[in-house]
Amino acid sequence: MFSVHLSEIPRTISFRTALMFLALFGASFLALFGYIYWQTTGYLITEVDTALHREIDRQTALPPVLRQQEIIKHTAQDSEDRLPYTLFDAQGAPLYGALQALPPLRKYQRPEEFMWDKPNGHQRPVRFLAHRLDDGTTLLIGQDIHDIREFDELLVNALISGGVLLLLVGFIGAIALGFSARRRLDILSRSIKKIVEGDLSGRLPTRGNNDDIDRIATVVNGMLDALERLMSEVKGVCDDIAHDLRTPLTRLIAGLERAQRRNLTQGEYANAIDVAIEDAKGLMQTFRALLRISEIEGSARRSHFIPVDLNKISADAVELFEPLAEERGMTLAFTPCSRAATVSGDSQLLFDATCNLLDNAIKFSPDHSEVEVTVLADASHCAISIRDRGPGIPESEREAVFRRLYRGESSRHTPGNGLGLSMVSAVARLHEMTLKVDDAEPGCRIDIIGNAQRV
Structure with missing residues (x-):
C-alpha cells in the first residue's frame, strides 16, 4: 500500500x-x-x-x-x-x-x-x-x-x-x-x-482547521444532508401515499363496483358518479400539491426574487381569510411591524405559505377563538408569527409535521391532505428561511424567519 x-x-x-x-x-x-x-x-x-x-x-x-x-x-x-x-x-x-x-x-x-x-x-x-x-x-x-x-x-x-x-x-x-x-x-x-x-448517513471527515479540503468537505456534507433529507422524504412520501391514498382509492373503487352491481335508478347512478368525481378531484388536488412542492424545491424561481414587504403579504393574507374566520365567529388580530420588514423572495410563494399557515391556524382553532398574525423585524431578521388557540403540536411531532402527507393524531379527522406545512417548509428552504414551532399555551405558534434586506 x-x-x-x-x-x-x-x-x-x-x-x-x-x-x-x-x-x-x-x-x-x-x-x-x-x-x-x-x-x-x-x-x-x-x-x-x-x-x-x-x-x-x-x-x-x-x-x-x-x-x-x-x-x-x-x-x-x-x-x-x-x-x-x-x-x-x-x-x-x-x-x-x-x-x-x-x-x-x-x-x-x-x-x-x-x-x-x-x-x-x-x-x-x-x-x-x-x-x-x-x-x-x-x-x-x-x-x-x-x-x-x-x-x-x-x-x-x-x-x-x-x-x-x-x-x-x-x-x-x-x-x-x-x-x-x-x-x-x-x-x-x-x-x-x-x-x-x-x-447516505456517511459524511466526509473534516479536521476542523477550515483548510481547502475541509471547506469542500463541509459543502459536500451539506449537500449530503440535503440528499439524505430528500431521500428520506421520498421514502416517507411513498409510505404516506401508500397509507393515506389507499383509503380514498379503495372507497372510490368500492363505490364504482357497488354502482355496477346494483340495479340503480338514474338518479342513484348520477349520485354515485358525483361521489366518484369528488373523490377523484381530492386525489388530483393532492397530486397537484405534490407537484407544486416539487416545483418550489427545484428553486426554479429563485432568479426572479425581488424585495418583498412582509407587512403587505401578511395584511393581504389576513384580508383573504377574514370571511372564513367570521363564519366561525373567530377574530383575526393583525399586528404589523412599525419598521420596514423586507426580505428578498417571491411574493406569490410567500403569500401562499402565509395562507397555508393561516388556514391551518383557523382550521385547528375552536370557534369564537382568536388567531394572531404578527410581523416582527430587527436590523438583521424579519419574521411572520402566527399564533392560534388550537390543540398545538406535540414536541415529538414538530419536525415530522413538515413531511409530505404527514398527519398527526390530532388532525386525522380534520379535512386536508397533509401537504400544507410541507409546502410552507419548501418555500422556507427556497428563501433560506427558518421555520420555528413553539407552544403558545394554549395553541401553537409558528414563526417563519428570514434575513432582512435593506432597501
Missing part, C-alpha cells in the same frame, strides 16, 4: 505545489547568496587594491636611497612573505626585494594576480601593482591573497552544502506533504465510495 501511495505522490497537487515553492525558494536562495558572495569578495579585493595604490604612492614619494633601505628592511621583517616588495631594473632583473623574477605584466598601474612559486616549494596567490619609476626601474608592491581565496572557497562550499541541504529537506517535505494529502484523499475517497454504495 505504501509503495502504491509513493508512486502516486508526484501526481498530488500538494507535492507539485511544494516543488514549485522549493524551486522558487532555491532560486531566491541562489540569488541572495550570489549577491552576498559578489559583494563580499568585491569588497575584500577593493580593500587590497586601495592598500596597494596607497603603498605605491608612498614609495614613489620617497628618495631612491630611502626607498631602497625601506624595501630591504621590509623584506627582512616580512618573514612569511605576506607583502612582497621588489625593485626591478629596466631589463626586469630583481635589484632587491622578495621576488626573484618579474611576473607577467600586461599594464602598469593596474592590479593583477599571479601564482608565486616560493623557494620552499609552496604556491601562493599574490595580487600586485607595478609602477615604473622615473629612473626606468619598476617597483612592484604585492599582497598575499591566499586568505581571501580560502574565504571565497568557504563561501562557495557553504552555498553548495546549503543548497543541497535545502533541496534535500524541501524534497523530503514535498514528499511528506504529498503523502499526507494522498492519505487524506484516500480517506475521502473511501468515505465517498461508501456513500455511493448506499450509506
Whole structure:
C-alpha cells in the first residue's frame, strides 16, 4: 500500500505545489547568496587594491636611497612573505626585494594576480601593482591573497552544502506533504465510495482547521444532508401515499363496483358518479400539491426574487381569510411591524405559505377563538408569527409535521391532505428561511424567519 501511495505522490497537487515553492525558494536562495558572495569578495579585493595604490604612492614619494633601505628592511621583517616588495631594473632583473623574477605584466598601474612559486616549494596567490619609476626601474608592491581565496572557497562550499541541504529537506517535505494529502484523499475517497454504495448517513471527515479540503468537505456534507433529507422524504412520501391514498382509492373503487352491481335508478347512478368525481378531484388536488412542492424545491424561481414587504403579504393574507374566520365567529388580530420588514423572495410563494399557515391556524382553532398574525423585524431578521388557540403540536411531532402527507393524531379527522406545512417548509428552504414551532399555551405558534434586506 505504501509503495502504491509513493508512486502516486508526484501526481498530488500538494507535492507539485511544494516543488514549485522549493524551486522558487532555491532560486531566491541562489540569488541572495550570489549577491552576498559578489559583494563580499568585491569588497575584500577593493580593500587590497586601495592598500596597494596607497603603498605605491608612498614609495614613489620617497628618495631612491630611502626607498631602497625601506624595501630591504621590509623584506627582512616580512618573514612569511605576506607583502612582497621588489625593485626591478629596466631589463626586469630583481635589484632587491622578495621576488626573484618579474611576473607577467600586461599594464602598469593596474592590479593583477599571479601564482608565486616560493623557494620552499609552496604556491601562493599574490595580487600586485607595478609602477615604473622615473629612473626606468619598476617597483612592484604585492599582497598575499591566499586568505581571501580560502574565504571565497568557504563561501562557495557553504552555498553548495546549503543548497543541497535545502533541496534535500524541501524534497523530503514535498514528499511528506504529498503523502499526507494522498492519505487524506484516500480517506475521502473511501468515505465517498461508501456513500455511493448506499450509506447516505456517511459524511466526509473534516479536521476542523477550515483548510481547502475541509471547506469542500463541509459543502459536500451539506449537500449530503440535503440528499439524505430528500431521500428520506421520498421514502416517507411513498409510505404516506401508500397509507393515506389507499383509503380514498379503495372507497372510490368500492363505490364504482357497488354502482355496477346494483340495479340503480338514474338518479342513484348520477349520485354515485358525483361521489366518484369528488373523490377523484381530492386525489388530483393532492397530486397537484405534490407537484407544486416539487416545483418550489427545484428553486426554479429563485432568479426572479425581488424585495418583498412582509407587512403587505401578511395584511393581504389576513384580508383573504377574514370571511372564513367570521363564519366561525373567530377574530383575526393583525399586528404589523412599525419598521420596514423586507426580505428578498417571491411574493406569490410567500403569500401562499402565509395562507397555508393561516388556514391551518383557523382550521385547528375552536370557534369564537382568536388567531394572531404578527410581523416582527430587527436590523438583521424579519419574521411572520402566527399564533392560534388550537390543540398545538406535540414536541415529538414538530419536525415530522413538515413531511409530505404527514398527519398527526390530532388532525386525522380534520379535512386536508397533509401537504400544507410541507409546502410552507419548501418555500422556507427556497428563501433560506427558518421555520420555528413553539407552544403558545394554549395553541401553537409558528414563526417563519428570514434575513432582512435593506432597501
